[in-house]
Amino acid sequence: MATSELVDLLLGLIAPQEIIKNFTVVKIVEAKGAITIVFEEKTDRIPEELRGKEVVLNGFLNTLELQTFPLKDKTVYFAIKRRRWKEKSTEGESYSNTYDLHDQGMKTTKEFGAFLKEELRLQPSEYNELWRSLTDQG
Numbered sequence: 001m002a003t004s005e006l007v008d009l010l011l012g013l014i015a016p017q018e019i020i021k022n023f024t025v026v027k028i029v030e031a032k033g034a035i036t037i038v039f040e041e042k043t044d045r046i047p048e049e050l051r052g053k054e055v056v057l058n059g060f061l062n063t064l065e066l067q068t069f070p071l072k073d074k075t076v077y078f079a080i081k082r083r084r085w086k087e088k089s090t091e092g093e094s095y096s097n098t099y100d101l102h103d104q105g106m107k108t109t110k111e112f113g114a115f116l117k118e119e120l121r122l123q124p125s126e127y128n129e130l131w132r133s134l135t136d137q138g
Helices: 003-014 017-022 110-120 124-135
Strands: 023-030 034-041 055-060 064-071 074-081 083-087
Touching: 003 017, 003 064, 017 023, 023 074, 064 110, 064 124, 110 124
Parallel strands: 034 074
Antiparallel strands: 023 034, 055 083, 064 074
């Protein structure tokens, strides 16, 4: 199996399918108590409003940071960067895609948020406090 296939397989075990399908890993940052995996929206994900037109990238929206299941006794975050697009040769408005990556009011992946709420009956902040106490990351 090729290295890229192994990376894709591993990523499929960590990240939700919607993220894998629409975003590419561009960086992984490991710090003392956290791992942040930075994703950028793929360049072929042109918004519906601009399909069939000549478009250019117009920067990124604010990064969405979602917490997910821990790895290696570290808190894991997905930093998700969605692109802005505009029609080429215009000063018109920018467009971006919308994805259903988290539940309203939760800054976690849907799967991790459901686990916290249903299995542990905790909010992310309560879970993080518990996690720090268990892993000595205070």
